[in-house]
Amino acid sequence: MQDTTSIPMIEVNNLTKYYGEYPAIENLSFTVNKGEILGFLGPNAAGKTTTMRVLTGFMPPTSGSAKIAGFDVVDQSLEVRRRIGYLPETVPLYTEMSVTDYLDFMGQIRGMDKQWRRRRIDEVIGICRLGEYRSSLIGKLSKGFRQRVGIAQAILHEPEVLILDEPTIGIDPIQVVETRNLIKGLGGEHTIILSTHILPEVSMVCKRVIIIHEGQVVAVDKPENLSGRLRGSEHIEVDIRGPAAQVMTALRDIPGVQEVTRTDSGDVGSYDIETASGADLGEHISTLVHQRGWGLLRLQPIQMSLEEIFLSLTVTESDSA
């Protein structure tokens, strides 16, 4: 469902950046269309931050090129910087300033005139729900509110492109949900790149995902396709009170179960059950345990961690090669 016109806002071509001998990113290429929210997924040190720093003109690439709104990030850096809103990983704030003073300063150095600044500061304070804290010193705000101030400065000057480096890290779960909704609402008029290492976050917010690992693109796809591709198997962890050997065989006999491993012995045993993708055996297991008269103490479907996803991706990739 590509409703917005597909005008490329961010074009990255064979981008490579070396720190000394060590390549942080290698031959990265991708395009983001106007109004799209692109998820940038990868474990720590995958090259997410480096890519973003190159895109924002903070550092030049070793080779390759990147364009934002048609402007080259190296040769037309100032034009690029006029068009982007950027939230770095460590939220850059002047802790001794008040929220409004800080936003006003950020507006000034982005060339916003006084009226525009006044109007937008009120707007972003509303959007980011900072109303009560508008004249508080930033240093006195909690981590979650600082994050909101960071987002407020990024969207203040109504930039065409938003680059957000792990915007939901380190804030409490309620604020995470709010922040995600906020970002979701910003898509459409803004083009957004969002980096994260939380998989569900990407599927909730983004229309398209790029997974990078060790500086290289491992996969580019829509989140739903990606999870389909990734779900080779699923895991369920259960704690069952009952005779270990019998429990093991009974669990193995459930259709769809591929592997059962016992992780903890004793009266109550913990079992890790690997099932075929989409099998959804939770109900099955609980009925079985009930019928046999054992005790079911815990049943927990395990979401695949990013590391496992990378593992599965790299494995499938080398298998097909």
Added chain:
Amino acid sequence: MKNTLSIAWKETRTYFVSPMAYIIMAVYAGLAAYYFVTSISGVLPEATIRGYIFPSTFIFTLLAPIITMRLLAEEQKMGTLELLMTSPVRDYEIVLGKFLAAMASLLSLLVPTVYLVILLTLFATPDMGPILSAYLGLVFFGMAALSVGLFASSLSGNQIVAAVLAMGILLILSIVDLTSSYAGGIFTELVLQISITTHLESFVRGVIDTHDLIYYVIFTTFMLFLTVRSLESRRWR
């Protein structure tokens, strides 16, 4: 230009909100008053402010780095430099803005000492020419000292490192002329010309020598140029 002024204004506000501004001001006012009183308490006192202008050079080599140490080092440490450098602001505008703010802080140090000049005019009839030129010289000296401080602040994310480095450079530059008697030939003249304190002498005598003015202007420009370069080099690391 607008960006420069925005940055300068922001830094000036931050400086005067912090207790540091008033501590430094009090320290300088106290020391200046002390040197002033001792200089006019002699048997044949002169109605001049020389008594505190010369010691001020030494005081400034210690205070200027404290004024400037925050300016770029803290931006690096807090990550706000990344924000500044990804805003549509040129690197030299950042440096110039910071420098202007540092100048404002330095000028604020001199304000309380006007009281000493007023005292002088109440009890004697001082020659105002040398007093004004001495102040002008001190401002130029301070400008050079701040530029060294700003450069040092661009090199490190640690304020203490920045301050100590700047103090070291300034101390060497202000005592280098003492080696003139040991150096021979062209070097005698060279060390005298390099020293940032020797160029203040004619100002205190009441002479505004363009050669000294140019020295301070070139020195400051060069240090600010190095600061811009140092900031730019962060992009390439």
